[in-house]
Amino acid sequence: MSAVNSLVDHLFRHESGRITAALTRALGARNLALAEEATQEALIRAMQTWPFRGIPSEPAAWLHRAARNYARDQLRRLSSWQTKEPAVQQFLAAQGPGAAAEPGIDDTLAMMLLCCHPAISADSRAALTLKTVSGFSTREIASAFLTAEETVAQRIVRAKRFIRDEGLQLELPEGAELAARIDSVCEVLYLLFNEGYFASHGVDALGRDLCEEAVRLLQCVLATGHTTPDRWALAALFHLHLARFEARRNDGGQLLGFDQIQSATYDQTQLRLADGALREAMRAELPSAWHVEAAIASAHCESRRDWRHILTLYDALLQLKPSPLIRLNRAVALFGAERRSEALAELNALENAEGLRDYSLLPATQARLHEEAGNMDEARRAYQRALACAMSDPAREFIERRFAKTIS
């Protein structure tokens, strides 16, 4: 019995993605379900064995081996079409340690390309990526996305059926197609990060996990050498947001208002990482939306916010990516730049915008700005509208706290 030696944080989560990717690469995308089952069995096996004999010296390799053995046993039991495929026969013929390649970074990239395939419906891509590449459970995904577990499960099932029916392959295409497919992955990572950062407000650890997972997967993309200035800009954006992650709450875990966040509490490591990424991003000929968003995040990190500068950046962003959410954020900058009535009028106009209905941030922003402008009746009404929307517990607690202030 070995002494207590502990596992690296998130080892199971990360390895489960790697193992599934390596097995799927070996067996073909049509055997994705078997690869996932084998991975799951390996993890369960570890749970049943390690408590007695201790953690093996190379836990990742142990898991990989256990999954491979399980897959091999299962395949041998089947005498159908499945074992006749050349890839499967090759897999079965390979014996002993070192017979199969260790899980590699290219496997993970190929798996991300598959999960973020443009033909898979947009709302399924993020869930499938988290499940298959990142080893999140449907419950964890649902909780991070503030959605019902059933909805997430359905999206994943639908996406997998689509992969099978359409015969999508686990592959690394070349040239322009590869670039386009990686861009599709980056869009999903951007979405994942935003969910983690804004939807859950990172108070339960899951929000932070989601953000860090998006960063890890983006680093994985960049590490394969497929870098572009735009992707570096996305990395910079992630690190700049993460720098302010903890600073957004007080010691009791309560969310702080925009004006209460102290720049002294920013995470210096993240700021340094952002600097490095920004230097690479600067090689772009034309700034992308991610460049502008990184510039905005960077401006928010300054100890004195220059709202006029931020407003200019939002104007540019709106040109590149017209969306009601960006208009909402721009309205805050308008207000900060002392164009208050314009800001409030813009927020009113957004009430009918597609995609912002039942979105708590719109009434919450209206309430905050009305409060600032001294229109307490308006502020109260807007807070009530905000409280009628779905939101995370910390966000609700924050709004309730502000609402109570307008009454007293």
Add this chain to the structure above:
Amino acid sequence: MNDFLLILHDSAIDSPFAKLSPEEMQSVIARYGQWAGQMAGQGRLKGGHKLEDGTAIQMSGQTVTDGPFPETKEVVGGYFVISAASYDEAVELASTCPHIDFGRIEVRRIEPTM
């Protein structure tokens, strides 16, 4: 001090482990490790093994029955041997083992040799 055998029973069907996410599985392993480490640190841990799944042959007289047995709802997953001053203390220690969240623990005193 006496030695006690902790027999860890698992549910043979519907393992609660199957529903856990990888992250949760890792935290469960950490809990077992912590518990075993604690027992070892106090000099109480005398041994423990996982029993192999699958074959379980039962013999009595001339009859040999080959398992696994579909009618059994539980299987013995493994065991620990720990030392404790009394039966009560052994039960107390067993109740801190994370296994009680996932299965059943049977506590038996090993009769001391005279």
